[in-house]
Amino acid sequence: MAAATxxxxxxAPEAPAPRxxxxxxxxxxxxxxxxxxxxxxxxxxxxVHVVPxxxxxxxxFKQLTEFFIRNWGAAPSAGLNNYRFALDxxxxxxxxxxxxxxxxxxxxxxxVLLSWFLGTGAAILLQDPFRGRGVLRTYFLVPYALPAYxxxxxxxxxxxxxxxxxxxVLTQLHLTSSGNEPFWLLGNNSFAALVVxxxxxxxxxxxxxxxxxxxxxxxxLYEAAAIDGAGVWQRIRRITMxxxxxxxxxxxxxxxxWNFNDFNTPYVLFGSAAPPxxxxxxxxxxxxxxxxxxxxxxxxxxxxxxxxLLLVTxxxxxxxxxGRKADV
Amino acid sequence: MSDPAVPADTPxxxxxxxxxxxxxxxxxxxxxxxxxxxxxxxxxxxxxxxxAIPLYxxxxxxxxxxxxxxAAFRWIPTRLTISPYIDMWSTVPLxxxxxxxxxxxxxxxxxSVVIAVLAAYAVSRYRFxxxxxxxxxxxxxxxxxxxxxxxxxxxxxxxxxxxxxxxLSDTRLGLIITYLTFTLxxxxxxxxxYFDSIPRELDEAAAVDGNGPIGALLxxxxxxxxxxxxxxxxxxxxxxxxxxxxxxxxxxDSTRTLAVGLRNYAxxxxxxxxxxxxxxxxxxxxxVAGFLLLQRYLVAGLTAGSVK
Numbered sequence: 001m002a003a004a005t006x007x008x009x010x011x012a013p014e015a016p017a018p019r020x021x022x023x024x025x026x027x028x029x030x031x032x033x034x035x036x037x038x039x040x041x042x043x044x045x046x047x048v049h050v051v052p053x054x055x056x057x058x059x060x061f062k063q064l065t066e067f068f069i070r071n072w073g074a075a076p077s078a079g080l081n082n083y084r085f086a087l088d089x090x091x092x093x094x095x096x097x098x099x100x101x102x103x104x105x106x107x108x109x110x111x112v113l114l115s116w117f118l119g120t121g122a123a124i125l126l127q128d129p130f131r132g133r134g135v136l137r138t139y140f141l142v143p144y145a146l147p148a149y150x151x152x153x154x155x156x157x158x159x160x161x162x163x164x165x166x167x168x169v170l171t172q173l174h175l176t177s178s179g180n181e182p183f184w185l186l187g188n189n190s191f192a193a194l195v196v197x198x199x200x201x202x203x204x205x206x207x208x209x210x211x212x213x214x215x216x217x218x219x220x221l222y223e224a225a226a227i228d229g230a231g232v233w234q235r236i237r238r239i240t241m242x243x244x245x246x247x248x249x250x251x252x253x254x255x256x257x258w259n260f261n262d263f264n265t266p267y268v269l270f271g272s273a274a275p276p277x278x279x280x281x282x283x284x285x286x287x288x289x290x291x292x293x294x295x296x297x298x299x300x301x302x303x304x305x306x307x308x309l310l311l312v313t314x315x316x317x318x319x320x321x322x323g324r325k326a327d328v
Numbered sequence: 329m330s331d332p333a334v335p336a337d338t339p340x341x342x343x344x345x346x347x348x349x350x351x352x353x354x355x356x357x358x359x360x361x362x363x364x365x366x367x368x369x370x371x372x373x374x375x376x377x378x379x380a381i382p383l384y385x386x387x388x389x390x391x392x393x394x395x396x397x398x399a400a401f402r403w404i405p406t407r408l409t410i411s412p413y414i415d416m417w418s419t420v421p422l423x424x425x426x427x428x429x430x431x432x433x434x435x436x437x438x439x440s441v442v443i444a445v446l447a448a449y450a451v452s453r454y455r456f457x458x459x460x461x462x463x464x465x466x467x468x469x470x471x472x473x474x475x476x477x478x479x480x481x482x483x484x485x486x487x488x489x490x491x492x493x494x495x496l497s498d499t500r501l502g503l504i505i506t507y508l509t510f511t512l513x514x515x516x517x518x519x520x521x522y523f524d525s526i527p528r529e530l531d532e533a534a535a536v537d538g539n540g541p542i543g544a545l546l547x548x549x550x551x552x553x554x555x556x557x558x559x560x561x562x563x564x565x566x567x568x569x570x571x572x573x574x575x576x577x578x579x580x581d582s583t584r585t586l587a588v589g590l591r592n593y594a595x596x597x598x599x600x601x602x603x604x605x606x607x608x609x610x611x612x613x614x615x616v617a618g619f620l621l622l623q624r625y626l627v628a629g630l631t632a633g634s635v636k
Contacts, residue, residue: 030541031456033450033454033541034450034451034453034454034456034459035450035456035458037446037447037449037450038446038447038450038451038462040442040443040446040447041443041444041446041447041462041466041512041516042447042462044439044443044508044512045462045465045466045469045512045513047505047508048477048481048505048506048508048509048512049465049469049472049477049509049513050465051480051484052476052477052480052481052484052509053472053476053477053480055480055483055484056476056477056479056480059479059480059483064483069483069486070486070487070490071487071490072483072487118375121371122371122372122375125367125368125371125372126372128360136372136376137623138620138623139376139379140375140379141619141620141623142379142383142616142620143379143382143383144619145566145612145615145616145619145620146570146612146615146616147566147569147570147586147587147611147612147615148570148571148572148587149570149572149586149587149590149608150386150570150590150608150609150611150612151382153590153604153608154382154385154386154605154608155382157385157389157601157604157605158381158382158385160601162400163397163398163399163400163401163601164401165381165385165401167401168400168401168402200378200379200382204379231361232360232361232364233364257471260473261473261474261475263474263475263572263573264570264571264572264573267572267573267576268572271591272576282473282474282475282573285475286475286573289475289479290577295479295483298475298479299479299480302473302475302476302479303476305473305475305476306472306473306476309471309472309473310468313471
């Protein structure tokens with residue numbers, strides 16, 4: 001696209017210019033310009049991403065415990081032990097990691113599905129203009145705009161056993177008797193509490209993205225379908241959903257990655273010691289690193305988590321892009 | 329028929345769409361049937377209530393005295409008081425946390441926006457060696473788990489402090505740098521999408537007027553990209569404002585941000601839920617107001633940027 005403005009750096013040996021022209025200062029300057037513009041970004045990328053990642057991988061092969069935090073050069077090498085430890089499901093560390101991995105998968109699938117469903121549903125229901133539509137569109141975005149900790153802390157209050165809102169409602173509905181109220185932030189219920197909180201925070205994002213996507217569907221498509229006798233449900237099935245496919249492809253992936261890596265919600269809801277039923281992977285790694293001060297093991301787990309996410313993303317993109325032109 | 333939560337009535341929604349093929353059927357074919365309208369009412373009412381409950385609990389509890397929030401929950405407060413809004417500043421150093429959050433979120437946003445505008449202009453307007461490597465790196469690091477960067481950054485900061493004496497852990501500067509791990513890739517990615525949507529004819533017109541590439545960027549492209557820049561800035565600020573993971577590790581008592589500081593309302597004997605709710609509300613208002621005011625830009629920015 002727009003080949004007229006495409007500039008190749010003639011000075012760069014990797015991109016041979018079609019015709020050899022004498023090197024002039026002006027052309028070097030022109031070719032160097034994009035690199036100059038990119039320089040700050042590259043420096044900071046190196047500083048905050050590339051170097052920490054390399055260091056992280058290096059640490060994952062070290063026996064870096066609390067004794068070596070201030071002097072990491074002295075940490076003895078661990079070889080593959082950190083990885084072996086994390087993946088040995090017969091010992092405590094490995095089995096806990098496997099368990100929290102399973103919990104995280106279940107959590108992510110549930111939150112992504114529910115958020116996608118609510119967000120897409122709301123966006124479609126608000127597609128046609130009616131009185132109050134604008135207000136609702138803005139109002140639905142409030143949970144998303146709220147800082148994560150403010151939202152989670154409010155839910156934590158609502159889930160309190162003795163003075164929380166939820167048990168009050170359940171007692172009023174005679175679903176539980178007073179003195180017998182369930183704990184929501186402990187035991188099996190904690191998983192449901194976590195999912196509800198996450199969905200409350202996440203679905204408005206799906207709503208926002210799908211609403212934006214709906215605006216790109218030309219209106220005459222609907223009119224043509226209506227004249228051909230298609231009802232509203234048929235129009236949603238035949239026009240809206242297929243048109244949303246590219247949007248959904250990105251949306252589901254982003255929702256998946258966010259929720260799989262989610263730390264804020266469980267950390268605010270439960271503190272750093274989450275009940276095992278709601279112990280997400282990032283919390284587990286956090287505990288290993290900062291409660292047990294085993295950075296080598298924590299780094300190995302982060303690397304494993306990254307490899308898993310890369311694998312899922314790659315498979316997902318291959319599966320969903322079939323027949324579609326990749327355009328990144 | 330009339331539902332207070334969802335002011336949706338058939339005549340107005342039918343009138344809003346252009347009547348097409350009127351002669352064939354008594355009702356316009358674009359008009360949704362009753363079943364759809366009922367699903368719309370029920371669905372939107374449900375979502376409205378789901379959204380409202382925590383907001384209502386937050387607001388109503390922030391106006392209750394401590395005794396009432398520690399007793400059984402009540403929907404309608406019996407005694408209203410604004411004392412939580414006054415006491416919350418002295419129970420914990422909330423103003424201090426607030427100030428730390430403002431500095432950290434503002435600086436990381438400003439840095440990432442400036443860097444992103446420059447980088448995105450290069451990526452959007454030039455084809456050069458390394459362009460693809462750069463975009464793929466930025467795009468993928470945005471998706472990486474924060475914990476992956478947290479551990480090494482923490483150790484790097486501690487060891488830099490140990491060997492050179494430059495303190496980065498537990499300082500605002502350190503936190504600003506770590507916040508770039510998520511604000512920067514997001515900003516670059518969004519800005520590239522936004523610049524791509526600005527017609528190149530604008531650059532060419534600027535060049536005709538005698539501007540160099542930098543002049544074209546500053547005088548023409550940046551002004552045209554204001555909605556995108558605002559989107560990126562608000563978004564970065566919001567994320568930095570709500571971030572918990574890095575803040576919980578990289579701060580101490582003097583650099584604590586709101587995200588972690590709110591936990592301090594829970595002492596060993598009492599949890600000041602009314603003050604927590606009041607404080608949550610107060611720290612949410614700036615970002616929620618900013619977000620909702622700029623919502624129109626945000627949707628435009630998202631359409632141009634992430635959802636291509």
